[in-house]
Amino acid sequence: KNEVEQSPQNLTAQEGEFITINCSYSVGISALHWLQQHPGGGIVSLFMLSSGKKKHGRLIATINIQEKHSSLHITASHPRDSAVYICAVRSKGGGATNKLIFGTGTLLAVQP
Amino acid sequence: EPEVTQTPSHQVTQMGQEVILRCVPISNHLYFYWYRQILGQKVEFLVSFYNNEISEKSEIFDDQFSVERPDGSNFTLKIRSTKLEDSAMYFCASRTDSYNEQFFGPGTRLTVL
Numbered sequence: 492k493n494e495v496e497q498s499p500q501n502l503t504a505q506e507g508e509f510i511t512i513n514c515s516y517s518v519g520i521s522a523l524h525w526l527q528q529h530p531g532g533g534i535v536s537l538f539m540l541s542s543g544k545k546k547h548g549r550l551i552a553t554i555n556i557q558e559k560h561s562s563l564h565i566t567a568s569h570p571r572d573s574a575v576y577i578c579a580v581r582s583k584g585g586g587a588t589n590k591l592i593f594g595t596g597t598l599l600a601v602q603p
Numbered sequence: 604e605p606e607v608t609q610t611p612s613h614q615v616t617q618m619g620q621e622v623i624l625r626c627v628p629i630s631n632h633l634y635f636y637w638y639r640q641i642l643g644q645k646v647e648f649l650v651s652f653y654n655n656e657i658s659e660k661s662e663i664f665d666d667q668f669s670v671e672r673p674d675g676s677n678f679t680l681k682i683r684s685t686k687l688e689d690s691a692m693y694f695c696a697s698r699t700d701s702y703n704e705q706f707f708g709p710g711t712r713l714t715v716l
Binding site: 591 | 636
């Protein structure tokens with residue numbers, strides 16, 4: 492069983508729609524990351540969360556530590572938002588490691 | 604804005620050859636990582652490096668792999684004798700201290716023929 496599960500795996504939306512991507516994890520964590528990966532392959536960090544909610548532009552990330560669940564929301568989606576969105580967790584007690592454990596990603600396609 | 608850089612962007616090699624993937628982390632960062640993503644699969648942790656030594660390595664990181672920080676700026680991943688299944692995108696990442704986010708490089712696509 493994967494330690495980090497994302498849903499949906501694939502998502503197609505029309506421009507302007509509100510989008511939600513979900514992430515559930517089974518390990519104790521010190522932080523959760525939302526990352527964006529474009530077709531060229533590069534990974535960009537969107538958010539790092541340990542509690543509550545963060546907002547950056549049209550992107551909102553929330554986390555519920557008790558339920559081991561996080562969501563990434565995109566408001567007023569645009570074709571340029573099309574990418575793979577990846578949830579990754581930093582396990583607790585990582586010491587000098589603090590490695591990230593990745594979900595399988597959600598492939599988002601926003602159609603004009 | 605400072606960024607992690609990686610070279611080359613694409614490396615093609617023959618099976619059995621040695622390859623060295625290079626990374627230049629952000630200058631004041633202390634913790635360094637290599638991750639791997641096989642095409643169509645999720646990103647996987649390979650190794651972390653701190654204070655000039657490996658702090659953790661995954662099962663993937665066997666004796667064919669090694670890492671080095673030879674000169675205080677570069678961080679390299681060496682694969683001694685490449686296999687077909689080593690074909691993947693390799694990402695370097697770095698961070699400052701225990702609680703800060705990791706910054707990723709653009710990746711090196713390794714193709715083993």
